[in-house]
Amino acid sequence: MAISVSQIESLREKLEVMPQVEDPDRKVSKMEAVRMMASSIRDLQSRGYSIEKIAEILGDSGLDIAPTTLKSYLTKVKGSLGKSNYRTNSKPRGQSNGASRGEVKKASEKPASAVSTKPANTKNIPTGVTPVASSSFKPKDDTDEI
Template identity: 40%
Template structure:
């Protein structure tokens, strides 16, 4: 079954006139909340605030969290960032070997010139 231009225009007009649906407020877990607030928490710590004081302030704002839980979440966030930076560093340090001539690059083959790209050194007893 085909659709006429008139029918498609009528559908398009109905779609354009549909009311906007308001997005529901996104709910976050305590851990997500701490992750989102972690920069501000770190700044407070640099200014001399203790985790007890920060947790108390968060509780006063409606985020029901204990000091040990806050400390645990912050450690997880820090560990995740360290893991991400180590992974990024490993990725950056990988090198690729490219063919020496253009024809080899286009055909996906290596030329004889690029077969050996390093000179092996003799073994040694030193570690």
């Protein structure tokens, strides 16, 4: 059964307005648990607690996790915070800082400052490269030596 584009749009809108399910008893992975507690764990670290001690506290409370795993998860959580898909600025995509809302630059267009302004006559300008006649290159024969 095929579905129309208008039906898909209607369904998408319906899905977007649905509230988040509140289920405090749902099971989460250790990684998700560390993600949810990351700020509290970092706070304990800033107060002098070692990763080993924090892992012990978590284990006593029901989250058995090795100190090395905890450290790894904290590193991943810290890295994922900076790489989230959430856009922190309100600038629309496809516009540079100088573009107004109504104008979008094409990918092939270069800003005026990036356009090269070479002089028309470059024959007498020294380039630092010694010209070599194209017929002067002679490749050597291959040898068996490596």
